[in-house]
Amino acid sequence: MRIVVCIKQIFDPETIKISRSQQAIDERGARKIMNPPDRWALDAALRFKEADPSIEVIALSLGEPEVEDVLREALALGCDRAILLSDAAIVKARTAGLAQIIAAAIKRLRNVQLVMTGHMALDTGSGTLGPRLAIELGDWPVLLSVDQLRLEHGHVTGLQYADEKYYDSSYPLPAVATVLQTPEHPRYPHGAEIINAYRVRNVEIWSSLALGVDPTALPAPTTGRQLRLPPARQMGFIVEGSPQEAAQTLVAMLRARRVI
Amino acid sequence: MDLSFLEQLLGASAEEEEGYRNIWVVAIAWEPHLRPCDLQVIGKARNLADSLGAYVNVLLVGDNASEDLARELIAYGADAAFWGAGYPTGRSLRDFFEKHKPEILLFADAAGGRKMAPRLAQRLKCALVTHAADLSINAEERSLVVAAPIYHGAAYRVVECKANPQIATIQAGIFPTPEYDSWRSGDVEEVELVWKPQPPLTPVEPPEYYIPLQKADIIIAGGRGLRGSGWQLIEELAAALARRLPHKAIALAGSRGAYDEGWIGPQQMVDLTGHTVAPALYVAVGIRGTFQHFGATEKARCIVAINHNPDAPIFKHADYGIVGEVEEVIPALIEVLDS
Amino acid sequence: MDLTLPKEYDLLRQMIRDVMENEFAPVAEEADEKAEVPFDAIKVAAKAGLFGIPFPQQYGGSGAGEMGYVILMEEVSRVDSAMSTVVGAHIGIAAMALYVDGSHALKEKYLTPLAQGTKIGAFCLTEPGAGSDAAAIKTRAIRSNGHWVINGTKIYISNGPFADLFSVLAVTDPALGARGGVTAFVVEKEMGTKIGVIEKKLGIRASSTSEVIFDEVEVPTANIIGQEGLGFVTFMKTLDLGRVTVGAASLGGAQKALEMIIDYARLAEKFGMPLAHQQQVQFMIADLYSDVEMLRGLVYRTAWLVDNHRPFAREAYVCKLRGSEIASKAVSYAMEIHGVLGLSRDYPLERSFRDARIAEIFEGTNEIQRIIIARDLLKEVGVHIEP
Numbered sequence: 002m003r004i005v006v007c008i009k010q011i012f013d014p015e016t017i018k019i020s021r022s023q024q025a026i027d028e029r030g031a032r033k034i035m036n037p038p039d040r041w042a043l044d045a046a047l048r049f050k051e052a053d054p055s056i057e058v059i060a061l062s063l064g065e066p067e068v069e070d071v072l073r074e075a076l077a078l079g080c081d082r083a084i085l086l087s088d089a090a091i092v093k094a095r096t097a098g099l100a101q102i103i104a105a106a107i108k109r110l111r112n113v114q115l116v117m118t119g120h121m122a123l124d125t126g127s128g129t130l131g132p133r134l135a136i137e138l139g140d141w142p143v144l145l146s147v148d149q150l151r152l153e154h155g156h157v158t159g160l161q162y163a164d165e166k167y168y169d170s171s172y173p174l175p176a177v178a179t180v181l182q183t184p185e186h187p188r189y190p191h192g193a194e195i196i197n198a199y200r201v202r203n204v205e206i207w208s209s210l211a212l213g214v215d216p217t218a219l220p221a222p223t224t225g226r227q228l229r230l231p232p233a234r235q236m237g238f239i240v241e242g243s244p245q246e247a248a249q250t251l252v253a254m255l256r257a258r259r260v261i
Numbered sequence: 262m263d264l265s266f267l268e269q270l271l272g273a274s275a276e277e278e279e280g281y282r283n284i285w286v287v288a289i290a291w292e293p294h295l296r297p298c299d300l301q302v303i304g305k306a307r308n309l310a311d312s313l314g315a316y317v318n319v320l321l322v323g324d325n326a327s328e329d330l331a332r333e334l335i336a337y338g339a340d341a342a343f344w345g346a347g348y349p350t351g352r353s354l355r356d357f358f359e360k361h362k363p364e365i366l367l368f369a370d371a372a373g374g375r376k377m378a379p380r381l382a383q384r385l386k387c388a389l390v391t392h393a394a395d396l397s398i399n400a401e402e403r404s405l406v407v408a409a410p411i412y413h414g415a416a417y418r419v420v421e422c423k424a425n426p427q428i429a430t431i432q433a434g435i436f437p438t439p440e441y442d443s444w445r446s447g448d449v450e451e452v453e454l455v456w457k458p459q460p461p462l463t464p465v466e467p468p469e470y471y472i473p474l475q476k477a478d479i480i481i482a483g484g485r486g487l488r489g490s491g492w493q494l495i496e497e498l499a500a501a502l503a504r505r506l507p508h509k510a511i512a513l514a515g516s517r518g519a520y521d522e523g524w525i526g527p528q529q530m531v532d533l534t535g536h537t538v539a540p541a542l543y544v545a546v547g548i549r550g551t552f553q554h555f556g557a558t559e560k561a562r563c564i565v566a567i568n569h570n571p572d573a574p575i576f577k578h579a580d581y582g583i584v585g586e587v588e589e590v591i592p593a594l595i596e597v598l599d600s
Numbered sequence: 601m602d603l604t605l606p607k608e609y610d611l612l613r614q615m616i617r618d619v620m621e622n623e624f625a626p627v628a629e630e631a632d633e634k635a636e637v638p639f640d641a642i643k644v645a646a647k648a649g650l651f652g653i654p655f656p657q658q659y660g661g662s663g664a665g666e667m668g669y670v671i672l673m674e675e676v677s678r679v680d681s682a683m684s685t686v687v688g689a690h691i692g693i694a695a696m697a698l699y700v701d702g703s704h705a706l707k708e709k710y711l712t713p714l715a716q717g718t719k720i721g722a723f724c725l726t727e728p729g730a731g732s733d734a735a736a737i738k739t740r741a742i743r744s745n746g747h748w749v750i751n752g753t754k755i756y757i758s759n760g761p762f763a764d765l766f767s768v769l770a771v772t773d774p775a776l777g778a779r780g781g782v783t784a785f786v787v788e789k790e791m792g793t794k795i796g797v798i799e800k801k802l803g804i805r806a807s808s809t810s811e812v813i814f815d816e817v818e819v820p821t822a823n824i825i826g827q828e829g830l831g832f833v834t835f836m837k838t839l840d841l842g843r844v845t846v847g848a849a850s851l852g853g854a855q856k857a858l859e860m861i862i863d864y865a866r867l868a869e870k871f872g873m874p875l876a877h878q879q880q881v882q883f884m885i886a887d888l889y890s891d892v893e894m895l896r897g898l899v900y901r902t903a904w905l906v907d908n909h910r911p912f913a914r915e916a917y918v919c920k921l922r923g924s925e926i927a928s929k930a931v932s933y934a935m936e937i938h939g940v941l942g943l944s945r946d947y948p949l950e951r952s953f954r955d956a957r958i959a960e961i962f963e964g965t966n967e968i969q970r971i972i973i974a975r976d977l978l979k980e981v982g983v984h985i986e987p
Contacts, residue, residue, distance in 0.1 A: 014412045026416055074611055097386045125411055125418070127391050129379035136383040140351060145376050148468055162508050163372035166464040184470040184510050186622050189615055192649030192662030199608035222388030222424045229408055229417040236564075239571075239582045247583045248593035251565065254581060256434040259394075259414050260542040260563045261479070261506060473626060527630070527946075534946030553941070556867045 004046045007118040008062045009036040010071040035071040038119025042180035044187035047079045057081045077190035077198040088208040094216030104137030105212040114174040120146040131179035142172035148181045281425035283316045285363035289373040290323035298369035304439030307338040316340040335447040338439045347456035355384040363426045370430040390429045467507035477512035479542045485518035486547025494591040501595040516548045550575025620679040628680040631806035646717025660715035666906035670848040677852030681955035682806035684849040689758035692842040694721030697767040701826030701834040722763035724754040735778035741770035750814040760810035784831035792817045803954035840913045847899045847919025850927035857930035891926045921969040924959035931956045
């Protein structure tokens, strides 16, 4: 059977700068990396392959030709194949269209039993690709934000995380799983595999034409307006009131800032 | 409330011809009560509807959905509530909304909505903005303008929806839970959707990880100010946070002072002479704040200081400070977190 | 002319940096304190191929050449210079000797486990009477019944206490000396090598250095690296290559010190303003940055010369000489700026300071490097100076 892992290339959130004067994110000098949660998804897929060598793991990404770098990294980590969906139409596609073209590629691959990806893209904060793909693939079940994935008896099983709780969940294959990032570091690629990923191995480039899909057929359903920056960090704010009042205000403020 | 005058307003718009109208909210009753996150969405929907001249309709699903809960939705601000006990299949949910044609469709960014919203959006081939932190209406275009965080909240991307239905999921805890108003009235109707069996979901113990300080999302750090039972208190605070946020990696640490006192090991010391950390939240309890301590924590996204001494330098380097006795502030915090 | 590195090197650097920051950085201080080699982290590094980066994949390496090796040493040293000594002794000289002159069979048997990191190597040249003066060695190998029997003591052997394989230089014909009478052998620990005194060191404490004693150690003839009598040439070629990477390791150390200086200057306030606002601090930063960039250009160009089979020996001497000096200067600037904090045993700068000094000493002291560079230049204009 085949497992497809969908990988996104993003700017490393650690290397981007916020320009207050431009009201924009300054991406100059920022590094492009594999979206970290996708790396955990890839690691889980490669563990399945280690347990059952008949499993073929295929990394798939989409976008500009430079996205190839994350696919080379996926090859270095141990994927059997890497496919880049790239042409002028694909680059213009947005959410619903993207899911369509990725699903078309997955269908073209045949015998794909499991599609995995990270639980979210750290740049946009969005985690909708998995559920969207599931629809395009023909209403496959989705394991959302899952840890400790297992494949057994034709089912994919794991701990789904939702609303601060974990649930043991299991769905029959074929299925889609979006994988949580955990504190355990995923594997490192071997030096030789890194060299081979560039010098020996290939990233297959597929076009929307070849897949028979026009990803721009769906109109862009949203337009970006501008960037809004959170207020500049002000240090030294003292929360007043009795201990109980201060505690309540503080927790509300922390929640509003999304730190808890 | 007579809203017939709004019909005229709506009649003039292009959307009316297509038949897209009203704001819809999908609420879920996993338990025999309503979720605060759903109520917050209804409260926000109410605001938007008033500026748009539209109704707020709520679809309540889930095992525990009932007419009583649907009535409660009215009291919290819905104009009409539709309910059905069970989990609708994706197709029947799509059919439902294709029939009712919402102009705007909102979900709480929580269990249920997180899976349902993108699946529905894909079936309808339309856009979806997730984790909305702010919503407003562009009245001219009758379009929803949504701000959603990018790069861990370093900035907010503001997008404007261009096609109906305009779908968004809204973060919990951003908008206030609306007041319960038992005088409000509205239609309550049971709907017949196609239900699918939902396997019983029982929470299990969260997996355990060894969390080095560098990988912690939240660090609770103590300093010399924690005499007597103080250290036990910050352990309890960490446990309370862990109960609330089991997926977050929470670690206990200490200042150079705590290390010198022998309360922590060297692997737990946050200081330029120990470890430099960058958690989302760093809580310094009873730490005065040396320059070396500040240097080791400045990459934290948010710093909270709790100290009895209002002149402690730590307050200058903290986003939020509480001046008070640790023995009073920490139990109060634990109580708020557990409520 | 394209001076950008091919992209595989970017990914290689990223991988090495990840391994160093995740696996070594958290244990480096404790390893230094206890003078213990961090073997758990070394196992992870070996699994990622860090012990065979330059060698061909045919022999278990990564096939990344000298360029890959230079990147490795720079990144390793940026986090943990003791580890760069472990890696440098293992790859740069012990395994490199096998690689430059070993037969195919010998490489298959010994280079492969070294490159895979399943065995650790040590390079045995220095003796009590022969330091940078390599031709003066006394360790003796005598032919006997189709074997060679080695007797002698090697000192200051990096990785000595835990190495499985030793590249050893021994005299096989005293009459010929360095010109045809010295042979290189690869010796297994199991053949009977003994560990002598383990050094207690000022710096690079998490690497382990000891005497290695050869007392009637029987070595098969097949274990001769290259040809009998030409061991001196093998070892000198190996050391030439090693020098490039001492420069690379110094580059990593200097880069780290520069980063620490900039960070501290930004944070610390003196006389009511951040140190960064003070001009003498700015001068230090600018001077150091210039040195580091100059060194970077030199080290990378020399690696390129090696990979493209051009002569590189003189450049390699300069890499080692200037690299070690710049690294020492960088940490002493850092000490100066950090004040008392720099002396704290708990602040990593103190470790960098102790670690930096060794680069001016090992693999030929800087005085020797200067003499060789000068003689090499003078030779071009007809001035021959005999030792």
